[in-house]
Amino acid sequence: xxxxxxxNVNAHFPIYGAQQRSLRKAIFGRATGGSIEHEDNDRIxxxxxxxxxxxxRDGDRVGLVGHNGAGKSTLLKLMAGIYQxxxxxxxxxxxxTPLFDAMPGLDGEDTGYExxxxxxMLIGMTRREIEAKIPEIEEFCELGEYLSLPVRTYSSGxxxxxxxxxxxxxxxxVILMDEGFGTGDLRFAERAEARxxxxxxxxxxxxxxxxxxxxxKAMCNKAVLMEAGRIVAFGPADEICDQYYxxxxxxxxxxxxxxxxxxESSSSDGTDLGSKxxxxxxxxxxxxxxxxxxxxxxxxxxxxxxxxxxxxxxxIIDRNSLITVEMTFEVLKPGYVLMxxxxxxxxxxxxxxxxxxxxxxxxxxxxxxTMSIPRGLLNIGFFLIGVALTSVNPLNIHFxxxxxxxxxxxxxxxxxxxxxxxGPVRPxxxxxxxxx
Amino acid sequence: xxxxxxxxxxxxxxxxxxxxGLRSLDTTAAEDLLRGLAKRELWGRLGWLDVKRRYRRTxxxxxxxxxxxxxxxxxVGSVGAALWHQDIYEYLPFLVSGMVVWMLVSSIAMExxxxxxxxxxxxxxxxxxxxxxxxxxxxxxxLVLLHNFAVYFVIVLALKxxxxxxxxxxxxxxxxxVILNGVWISLFLGLVCLRFRDVPxxxxxxxxxxMLITPLFWPADTLTxxxxxxxxxxxxxxxxxxxxxxxxxxxxxxxxxxxxxxxMAIGGWWLTYLVFRRFRKRIAYWS
Numbered sequence: 001x002x003x004x005x006x007x008n009v010n011a012h013f014p015i016y017g018a019q020q021r022s023l024r025k026a027i028f029g030r031a032t033g034g035s036i037e038h039e040d041n042d043r044i045x046x047x048x049x050x051x052x053x054x055x056x057r058d059g060d061r062v063g064l065v066g067h068n069g070a071g072k073s074t075l076l077k078l079m080a081g082i083y084q085x086x087x088x089x090x091x092x093x094x095x096x097t098p099l100f101d102a103m104p105g106l107d108g109e110d111t112g113y114e115x116x117x118x119x120x121m122l123i124g125m126t127r128r129e130i131e132a133k134i135p136e137i138e139e140f141c142e143l144g145e146y147l148s149l150p151v152r153t154y155s156s157g158x159x160x161x162x163x164x165x166x167x168x169x170x171x172x173x174v175i176l177m178d179e180g181f182g183t184g185d186l187r188f189a190e191r192a193e194a195r196x197x198x199x200x201x202x203x204x205x206x207x208x209x210x211x212x213x214x215x216x217k218a219m220c221n222k223a224v225l226m227e228a229g230r231i232v233a234f235g236p237a238d239e240i241c242d243q244y245y246x247x248x249x250x251x252x253x254x255x256x257x258x259x260x261x262x263x264e265s266s267s268s269d270g271t272d273l274g275s276k277x278x279x280x281x282x283x284x285x286x287x288x289x290x291x292x293x294x295x296x297x298x299x300x301x302x303x304x305x306x307x308x309x310x311x312x313x314x315x316i317i318d319r320n321s322l323i324t325v326e327m328t329f330e331v332l333k334p335g336y337v338l339m340x341x342x343x344x345x346x347x348x349x350x351x352x353x354x355x356x357x358x359x360x361x362x363x364x365x366x367x368x369x370t371m372s373i374p375r376g377l378l379n380i381g382f383f384l385i386g387v388a389l390t391s392v393n394p395l396n397i398h399f400x401x402x403x404x405x406x407x408x409x410x411x412x413x414x415x416x417x418x419x420x421x422x423g424p425v426r427p428x429x430x431x432x433x434x435x436x
Numbered sequence: 437x438x439x440x441x442x443x444x445x446x447x448x449x450x451x452x453x454x455x456x457g458l459r460s461l462d463t464t465a466a467e468d469l470l471r472g473l474a475k476r477e478l479w480g481r482l483g484w485l486d487v488k489r490r491y492r493r494t495x496x497x498x499x500x501x502x503x504x505x506x507x508x509x510x511x512v513g514s515v516g517a518a519l520w521h522q523d524i525y526e527y528l529p530f531l532v533s534g535m536v537v538w539m540l541v542s543s544i545a546m547e548x549x550x551x552x553x554x555x556x557x558x559x560x561x562x563x564x565x566x567x568x569x570x571x572x573x574x575x576x577x578x579l580v581l582l583h584n585f586a587v588y589f590v591i592v593l594a595l596k597x598x599x600x601x602x603x604x605x606x607x608x609x610x611x612x613x614v615i616l617n618g619v620w621i622s623l624f625l626g627l628v629c630l631r632f633r634d635v636p637x638x639x640x641x642x643x644x645x646x647m648l649i650t651p652l653f654w655p656a657d658t659l660t661x662x663x664x665x666x667x668x669x670x671x672x673x674x675x676x677x678x679x680x681x682x683x684x685x686x687x688x689x690x691x692x693x694x695x696x697x698x699x700m701a702i703g704g705w706w707l708t709y710l711v712f713r714r715f716r717k718r719i720a721y722w723s
Contacts (some may be wrong), residue, residue, distance in 0.1 A: 003458060013721055042684045077720075081563040083460035086719040101561035105482070109489045117484065122562055150492075190441040 001202035002094035002174055004056040004079055009088035010050040010231075011074055048074040049229045052088070056174075056205050063216030063237055066226035067245045072209035075226070076100070076176045079207060094204060095173025097123075102163025108152030112143060115151055116166055123170065133169045140195065141165035168195050172203035179210035198220070204431060213241035242382040245347050285404050294399040295389070298336055301399050302328040302366065304387045306407055319409045319426070323373040327387050329399075331362045336391040338362045338398075340369040343386035345403075346424040351383070353433060356359040359392060378409045379426040447491045463565065465713035472567030479568045483575035498583045501539075506587045509535060512653070520654050525591040528533050532591050533651045533684035536584045540614065542643045544577050548622030549636035556723040566719055570622040574615055581611075599686045606688060610679035613697040617676070620701070620708040627711060630722050633704065646673055672696060 005379040029320060049071045056062055077083045078090050080098035103119040110118065116137060120130035138147065141161045143154075200206050200219075210216050216223055216237055223240035225233040227247065233240055286303035287293040293300040305323040308317050317323055325342050339353035353369055385407075388400035463471075472479070491497035509532045517527040548570070552559075555569045592599050629635045650673045651659070661665055668674050675696040682689040 005458065011721075077560075079461075081463070082560060083720045084462050086717075090461045091458045092461055096461075096563070098562060101557075104558055104562045107485070107489060109492050110485060114485070118481060121481060121559065122564075126479055163622075 002058055003092070003166055004054070004205060004207075005089075005091045005172055006052050006054045007089050007091075009052040009078060009085040009090060010047070011071075011078060011083055012086050013046040013048050015044040015046060042360065047229050049078070049085075052229075054224065054229055054231060054234065056207070058204045060205050060222055061200075061220040061237075062205070063220035063223040063240070064207065064226060065213060065216055065223055065241060067219060068211075069228075070226040071352045073230040074229075075215045076207060076209055078179060079174070080176050093172065094192075095171075096171060096176060096204065098176040099167055100178055102160075102167045106151065106159075106163075109150050111150055112147035112154070112162055116147075116162070119163075120165060125170075125342045127331075133160045133166075136169050137162075137165045140169070155392070163408075164192060164195075168199040169200075169377070172199055175200060175203045175206040175208075177206070177208045179208065179212065179215065191365055213244055217241050236304055246382050246406065246408075283405060283407055285401075287336070291328075294401050296398050298333045298391065298396075299329050299331045299338060299389050299398045301387060301389065301401060302330055304328070304385075304393075304401070304404050306385075306405055307370075316410055319378055319411050320375050322375050323378070324370050325373070325385055326368060326370045327389075328366060328368050329389055330366045331364045334361070334363050336361065336396075339390045339392055340367075341388050341390060343388065343400075343402075344373075345386070346379075346381050349424055350377075351424040355390075358368065374427070377421050377425055377427045379421060380409050380411050381424065382408045410430050461563070461717040463716070465709060467671075468565045468712075468716060469567045472565035472571060475565065475568055479571035479575055482568070482572035483579065486572070486576045487579045498580065499586070501580060502583050502587050505532070505535060505539070505584050509587065509591065516653050520658060522655070527601060529588075529592050529596050530655065530685050531653065532588050532679075533681045534677055536581065536588055536649065537614070538652055538682045538683075539584060540577055540581045541618070541676055542647070543580070544574060544618045544622055545579070545625060545639055545643060546636075547573055548625040549639050550694045551622055551626035552630040552719060552723065559720060562723060564710050566716065567619075567623065570619050570626065572613070573622050574618045577618070578615065599684070601686060601687060603683050603686050606683035607680055609694075610683060610689060613616070613679055613694070613701065614676060617697065617704060623712060624704070624708045627715060627719070631715075632717065646671075650677065652672055652677065672700060675700075 014026070052071075052075065062074060066072050074083065076098070077100070078085060079092070080096055080100070081090070081092075086088075103115060104122045105118045106115050107118070113134070116134065117127060117130050120133070121127065125133075138144075141147075141158075141164070143158060143162060146154065146158065147162075151162070154162070206218060206220075208216065220237040222235065223232055223237040223244075225240050225244050225247070232247070233243055282306035284303070286305075287301060293302065295301055304327040305324070306317075307326060309321050327340055327342075329340065331338065337359050338361075339359040340351055340354045343353050344351040356369065383406065384403045385405040386400060387400045387404040389398045390396065391398065446552045455638060487498055491500065494500060496503070511527060513528045513531045514524070516522070516531060517524045520527070522530075551569050551573055552566070555566075558564055558569075576699075625635070638677055649667055651672055656674065657665070669692075675693040677700065678693040679689045679697055682693075
């Protein structure tokens with residue numbers, strides 16, 4: 001049995017500047033009363049992790065996703081016992097096998113054999129245990145005579161092979177890995193990949209920190225989404241990775257929205273900017289009249305929303321329901337042939353663009369236009385919809401709000417035969433299997 | 437790449453796991469000190485490899501320090517003997533004995549300043565008992581000391597073989613006391629220097645100065661009155677020297693020296709333990 005249990009864990013890093021770390025400051029800071037406060041105010045503390053509670057059990061293959069500095073590595077190091085929490089507890093059942101450094105204590109002047117023994121002992125093996133592993137390591141790393149030479153004579157590839165052979169010869173406990181360890185990369189030969197798979201397969205729990213949702217989806221069954229030192233979500237790897245993707249977009253959207261707002265407040269008439277307005281994705285978006293609506297002097301966007309089987313405001317949609325996208329826009333000037341269109345993306349990937357088959361000149365007024373996505377067309381994933389209005393002859397874009405709407409398509413697990421079917425769409429095709 | 441999950445049940449049986457049951461990853465200071473000490477194989481190896489590495493690709497290896505010491509003793513010894521009107525047959529064994537001990541003590545103090553700073557690569561990547569670094573450091577310096585003793589033996593054999601007597605055996609309790617103190621000094625200085633990066637400079641200048649004001653080059657008896665009290669009796673470094681050097685020059689160390697050393701060990705360990713217990717957690721964060 002193995003388990004990793006974290007309860008209300010906090011970790012703060014004090015940041016000491018060159019000045020801060022000096023003894024003089026500490027002594028005189030104490031001696032001159034008031035400056036202690038000053039000292040305390042000056043001290044920068046990075047709250048690397050705040051209030052983390054997490055329980056991992058046998059069989060968990062957990063991915064840690066999040067931006068740089070979200071606390072992934074710190075969390076791993078806490079689980080490894082390298083950092084002790086400022087408050088809260090980290091408890092572990094079974095052994096922990098951190099793979100942050102394949103060969104701790106490596107010294108270029110020592111031979112390969114010597115380094116194997118030093119690193120092995122640092123990892124926690126006894127000398128006898130390591131010596132028993134040496135034939136296996138020798139065989140796997142294929143360094144031959146080189147093992148008797150100082151490691152500084154090795155190429156980086158050879159060094160990596162040695163570290164990899166050593167690490168994977170261990171009996172894995174709870175594996176803790178940073179993406180830097182290279183397991184996700186395809187630079188390993190097939191043999192190494194198989195060995196790594198076997199190694200991870202033998203471990204009761206694996207935790208892997210990565211930026212890449214692709215790696216996490218491939219290697220993990222659960223995932224933790226971290227943001228600014230907190231756990232935002234914990235659940236099945238696929239869902240969390242989608243949510244991570246969504247949050248990456250949301251952050252970009254907020255940023256763009258901010259920039260847009262700044263630009264609008266600084267320009268007297270925001271019409272030209274409004275035409276390419278962008279806002280955060282959700283299942284509905286509306287622009288009240290008193291707000292600058294996206295658009296130009298011809299037409300403006302009032303609102304857009306999603307309807308699922310006629311019901312509004314869904315965020316998670318089963319792929320077999322009827323998804324209807326609606327946009328409401330106001331036409332201000334007559335004499336334009338207007339074509340509403342929706343741009344559907346799966347993450348970064350363009351899935352399709354759609355517009356009505358026929359378009360006509362629209363008189364000033366408010367219009368509703370809807371597009372229905374057939375049941376079962378979209379594959380599972382997080383989709384984003386851009387809403388646009390274009391006039392033809394001459395071609396002119398009146399507004400295009402990227403990522404105006406966002407929604408997740410899921411599927412009730414019972415109907416899925418395979419774990420995951422790739423591709424943005426999964427329409428029902430006509431099939432025939434006959435005997436020739 | 438995709439990972440195929442193998443059946444976990446089969447796996448667990450195969451792992452011989454001594455740590456069964458849910459336990460905290462926190463290490464207390466006492467655990468660190470004792471478990472670290474128990475890993476004799478590891479700190480022994482780390483210390484030994486350090487010595488070995490220093491002299492890789494040299495022909496006579498660690499004896500280079502011994503040769504330096506020999507040349508130093510002979511040259512400074514001839515000048516010093518004249519300066520302090522000493523008999524060279526008495527003075528050279530006295531000087532070399534003092535130097536051997538001094539080199540041990542001063543290099544422990546100097547190297548410990550850098551101990552945790554240099555050890556970061558280890559304890560930031562694996563779970564580690566910090567005390568191992570201190571044990572390895574003291575062990576490494578002890579090994580160097582053994583090489584330096586060769587110079588002592590050669591000089592004494594040449595100049596005053598009568599020093600090889602039963603009194604010489606008192607070196608062992610003396611060295612044991614020095615080493616006992618050496619470990620807390622390296623832990624304590626290592627911690628302070630990790631946090632306050634200008635302490636190493638302070639330590640190195642303090643060592644340079646104390647080399648001159650401690651009776652190392654000159655016999656303690658050349659001072660009298662108040663000066664003797666300040667530079668000899670109240671100087672802890674004198675007592676550190678005395679417990680090892682006295683038996684090396686055929687004298688029984690003063691009882692007060694043993695007293696001071698034992699008091700230093702108790703006081704120092706108590707202080708270090710308190711500091712270590714309080715700040716052990718922070719070491720990884722400070723680095």
